[in-house]
Amino acid sequence: MIILKLGGSVITRKDSLTPTLDSNNLTRIAREISNSSHHKLIVVHGAGSFGHPYAKEYAIGSEIKSTQELTRKKMGFSKTQNSVKNLNAQVCQHLLEQEIPAVSIQPSSFIETHNKRIINADLDLISKYLDLGFVPVLYGDVVLDMDKKIKMAVLSGDQIVKYLAENLKPEKVILGSDVDGIYNRDPKKYPDAHLMKVVTSYKELESTDNIQTVDVTGGMGGKLGELLELAKIGIESEIINANHDNNIKKALNGEKGIGTLIRNEK
Amino acid sequence: MIILKLGGSVITRKDSLTPTLDSNNLTRIAREISNSSHHKLIVVHGAGSFGHPYAKEYAIGSEIKSTQELTRKKMGFSKTQNSVKNLNAQVCQHLLEQEIPAVSIQPSSFIETHNKRIINADLDLISKYLDLGFVPVLYGDVVLDMDKKIKMAVLSGDQIVKYLAENLKPEKVILGSDVDGIYNRDPKKYPDAHLMKVVTSYKELESTDNIQTVDVTGGMGGKLGELLELAKIGIESEIINANHDNNIKKALNGEKGIGTLIRNEK
Numbered sequence: 001m002i003i004l005k006l007g008g009s010v011i012t013r014k015d016s017l018t019p020t021l022d023s024n025n026l027t028r029i030a031r032e033i034s035n036s037s038h039h040k041l042i043v044v045h046g047a048g049s050f051g052h053p054y055a056k057e058y059a060i061g062s063e064i065k066s067t068q069e070l071t072r073k074k075m076g077f078s079k080t081q082n083s084v085k086n087l088n089a090q091v092c093q094h095l096l097e098q099e100i101p102a103v104s105i106q107p108s109s110f111i112e113t114h115n116k117r118i119i120n121a122d123l124d125l126i127s128k129y130l131d132l133g134f135v136p137v138l139y140g141d142v143v144l145d146m147d148k149k150i151k152m153a154v155l156s157g158d159q160i161v162k163y164l165a166e167n168l169k170p171e172k173v174i175l176g177s178d179v180d181g182i183y184n185r186d187p188k189k190y191p192d193a194h195l196m197k198v199v200t201s202y203k204e205l206e207s208t209d210n211i212q213t214v215d216v217t218g219g220m221g222g223k224l225g226e227l228l229e230l231a232k233i234g235i236e237s238e239i240i241n242a243n244h245d246n247n248i249k250k251a252l253n254g255e256k257g258i259g260t261l262i263r264n265e266k
Numbered sequence: 267m268i269i270l271k272l273g274g275s276v277i278t279r280k281d282s283l284t285p286t287l288d289s290n291n292l293t294r295i296a297r298e299i300s301n302s303s304h305h306k307l308i309v310v311h312g313a314g315s316f317g318h319p320y321a322k323e324y325a326i327g328s329e330i331k332s333t334q335e336l337t338r339k340k341m342g343f344s345k346t347q348n349s350v351k352n353l354n355a356q357v358c359q360h361l362l363e364q365e366i367p368a369v370s371i372q373p374s375s376f377i378e379t380h381n382k383r384i385i386n387a388d389l390d391l392i393s394k395y396l397d398l399g400f401v402p403v404l405y406g407d408v409v410l411d412m413d414k415k416i417k418m419a420v421l422s423g424d425q426i427v428k429y430l431a432e433n434l435k436p437e438k439v440i441l442g443s444d445v446d447g448i449y450n451r452d453p454k455k456y457p458d459a460h461l462m463k464v465v466t467s468y469k470e471l472e473s474t475d476n477i478q479t480v481d482v483t484g485g486m487g488g489k490l491g492e493l494l495e496l497a498k499i500g501i502e503s504e505i506i507n508a509n510h511d512n513n514i515k516k517a518l519n520g521e522k523g524i525g526t527l528i529r530n531e532k
Contacts, residue, residue, distance in 0.1 A: 071367075074367040074399060074400060078362055078400070081370060082370065085351065086355055092344070096348060101340040103343070103347060104351060104375075106370065106371075106372040106375045108370075108371075109370075109372045109376050110375050110388070112391060125375070125378060128378070129410065133337075133340060134343075144391065144395065144398070
């Protein structure tokens with residue numbers, strides 16, 4: 001089984017102020033998945049411009065100090081949830097058009113967090129969908145948080161990927177991103193920076209701040225942290241550039257070395 | 267707490283061959299909910315023309331006899347799921363526009379059936395949403411069925427209503443329908459048929475086949491059966507005509523006698 005993450009920056013116009021789908025990219029990616037030789041597959045996608053503007057406007061996940069703030073934040077939660085659900089419906093629609101039996105699994109319907117980390121999520125149904133040959137599709141969402149001070153949290157696609165991987169033990173995790181992988185130092189500052197073929201620990205990078213700047217959203221640092229933890233328990237992952245034709249197809253077909261491989265030292 | 271069912275025939279054009287929303291009706295109903303004095307509320311809506319045409323085309327819930335049939339039915343499941351999710355997104359959008367903090371709860375993400383009846387559904391998260399003042403919105407969906415012969419089933423909004431009511435014990439169940447309630451005999455055949463104010467058992471109806479014809483979809487018979495079972499455990503419900511202005515608002519405000527009340531004999 002493979003877990004494929006599709007970054008929000010790959011399937012949406014992440015710089016857009018209103019939810020905007022990157023339909024061309026999504027059509028191409030759905031075709032690559034359909035033409036690959038994968039057997040069991042879970043897709044997890046980010047929220048991109050369908051989630052981040054709302055989550056930020058309503059500061060979902062920050063401390064709630066008054067009843068008015070709770071009332072306002074609940075509306076923000078509902079709006080965010082509905083917007084990312086619309087994105088998910090469009091992702092599933094694109095997969096369906098390529099004859100992929102995609103089944104949407106809504107995180108806010110069955111996952112809860114405590115202090116923004118998943119504490120409760122029954123994956124039994126996902127396993128059953130997989131066993132029948134469906135392709136479960138999860139996504140970055142808003143969820144209830146058991147911490148009384150914040151009550152709600154943004155749950156990133158990356159955290160979902162890590163939780164699924166820890167519990168379902170896939171052969172591989174593929175992260176479709178809008179960059180080629182991890183560089184040894186910031187390629188924008190240092191022309192001699194080179195793409196790392198393999199990363200097994202933070203130590204291998206010449207400085208840890210470069211990983212903050214590889215991805216304009218600052219997300220790559222967090223991603224790498226989650227992936228290194230997966231590597232420790234023996235789950236290999238690869239960050240690839242999903243904007244380049246056939247990278248996803250090749251990775252699903254088992255080809256390695258397309259981007260940066262994150263694995264343990266062994 | 268009140269459970270409000272919105273029939274598929276109320277929020278969609280049920281006679282349409284393609285998914286068609288009844289947006290005017292939905293806007294009016296959302297406004298009535300918003301203007302009512304309800305405290306805790308769960309909304310469950312039917313699938314109408316967003317679900318039935320697909321479920322029928324692919325015969326979801328019928329026995330699967332070959333691998334080809336399974337492959338075809340999986341695509342049918344995925345298409346139905348995506349279509350009813352789109353309806354749910356629009357229902358939630360209409361509620362949000364009236365400042366109701368609606369939270370979508372996707373049945374296929376957490377419910378499974380055996381022989382088309384719910385056997386496994388954790389309602390803990392729904393209770394938590396209710397406690398925070400959210401309005402959970404569930405809907406008729408397709409789900410995995412543990413019977414190996416059929417593997418998938420159509421889960422009606424009515425069955426969800428019954429399961430939620432049995433487990434969460436609401437003060438009242440309100441069924442917003444496109445008819446005024448239950449008649450003692452078929453009003454289309456007998457001009458002297460009268461609307462029943464109260465029904466406590468099938469015996470009170472002059473013939474049980476009339477309940478099949480009250481609703482063109484033949485659904486009223488099944489609905490009444492589920493509601494009579496709820497009555498037995500002390501949960502009162504009322505079938506009202508949601509197409510008439512203010513009926514939903516009145517029912518949410520506690521008014522009785524709008525349609526047909528289903529309760530135990532006491």
